[in-house]
Amino acid sequence: MRRYILLDSKIFSCLNPYEIALYTILSKYKNVKGDCFPSRRTLSEKGGFSISTYTKYIKELIKKGLIKVKARWRANGSQTSNLFSVANTDKGFFIHSDILNKKLTVYELTVLIYLCSRKNNKNKCYLSQKEIAKACGMSVREVSIIICRLRKKGFINTRMQFNLNNRGNYVLEYTVCICNETEIRKELNNELIVIDDINIDMRDDINIGIIKSIR
Numbered sequence: 001m002r003r004y005i006l007l008d009s010k011i012f013s014c015l016n017p018y019e020i021a022l023y024t025i026l027s028k029y030k031n032v033k034g035d036c037f038p039s040r041r042t043l044s045e046k047g048g049f050s051i052s053t054y055t056k057y058i059k060e061l062i063k064k065g066l067i068k069v070k071a072r073w074r075a076n077g078s079q080t081s082n083l084f085s086v087a088n089t090d091k092g093f094f095i096h097s098d099i100l101n102k103k104l105t106v107y108e109l110t111v112l113i114y115l116c117s118r119k120n121n122k123n124k125c126y127l128s129q130k131e132i133a134k135a136c137g138m139s140v141r142e143v144s145i146i147i148c149r150l151r152k153k154g155f156i157n158t159r160m161q162f163n164l165n166n167r168g169n170y171v172l173e174y175t176v177c178i179c180n181e182t183e184i185r186k187e188l189n190n191e192l193i194v195i196d197d198i199n200i201d202m203r204d205d206i207n208i209g210i211i212k213s214i215r
Contacts (some may be wrong), residue, residue, distance in 0.1 A: 003032075005097050008089040009117065010042065012135040014064055017110040018057045020136075021047045023066055024113065030086045035108050039081040046100055093117045096178050102153075107108050110136045110173045111146045112155055126161075 005027045011020055027047045029036035046052045061067045068085040093102040095116045104112065114135050133143045151155045157175040 003097055004094045006089065006092050006094055007113070008066070008087070008092050009116070011066075012114060012117070015061075015066075016057075016137045017106045018047075018049065018053065019060050019064075020110050020113065021049075022054065022057050023061055024095070024109070025100060026067060026084055026086050028100055030084070034086045034088045035083060036086070037081045037083050047106065049104070055173045062211060088200065099178065099213065102155075105137060107136075108149060111143060112139075112150055112176075115174050116178075119174075119176050125174050125176075126171055127174065128171070155190075155192050 005024065005160070007024060008029055008207075011023060013031055016025060022043065025043055026036060026047075029038050040051055040054055043058075046050050047054070057189055058069070066087050070083045070085070072080045072083050074080050093116060095113055099109065099112060099189075111132060113123060118127060129140050129147070130142045132138075133140045133145075136143070147156070147158065150156055150167060157177060159173045159175075161171050161173050
């Protein structure tokens with residue numbers, strides 16, 4: 001399994017937190033062709049949810065075209081784990097696969113992944129909690145609680161900044177304490193040669209000069 005996971009940038013426009021978590025876990029296990037075959041139990045345990053929750057949201061990922069599922073059978077006729085084909089992407093962002101081993105809740109994982117998707121090459125991003133809530137399908141209050149939890153667990157640092165370009169409102173600067181962009185570029189160098197048919201856009205997703213109020 002890869003140390004870094006490439007995720008599709010569009011997941012926040014079409015998936016809810018449970019679907020994002022499940023898609024991310026499948027993306028961790030997939031090979032270069034996008035195929036993997038983890039069991040339902042493995043996927044459920046990694047996501048911290050029940051088998052019934054897994055069943056509900058795997059159907060949504062299929063319906064939305066992000067994965068395909070094919071049944072596999074043993075020689076004796078019994079069924080084994082499904083073959084999952086995860087749609088490859090040529091434009092996305094990287095997260096460290098170790099994030100999935102940190103026992104985060106689905107909602108904590110989703111917010112952390114979103115911050116990773118918006119950070120610049122210095123691991124910083126400038127976002128309103130309202131924007132995070134909208135992207136992750138949560139309330140602003142839920143995001144506020146989750147940000148506090150992620151900070152206490154050491155995944156992010158936050159700092160208030162005074163923004164002259166936004167009527168003097170204070171904004172939050174987020175620093176993601178994992179998934180260093182420079183390390184990713186170095187460690188993925190060999191892997192990118194193997195999959196050189198994929199054109200990965202690793203430019204910053206945002207312009208730091210454009211900052212939104214946290215109101």
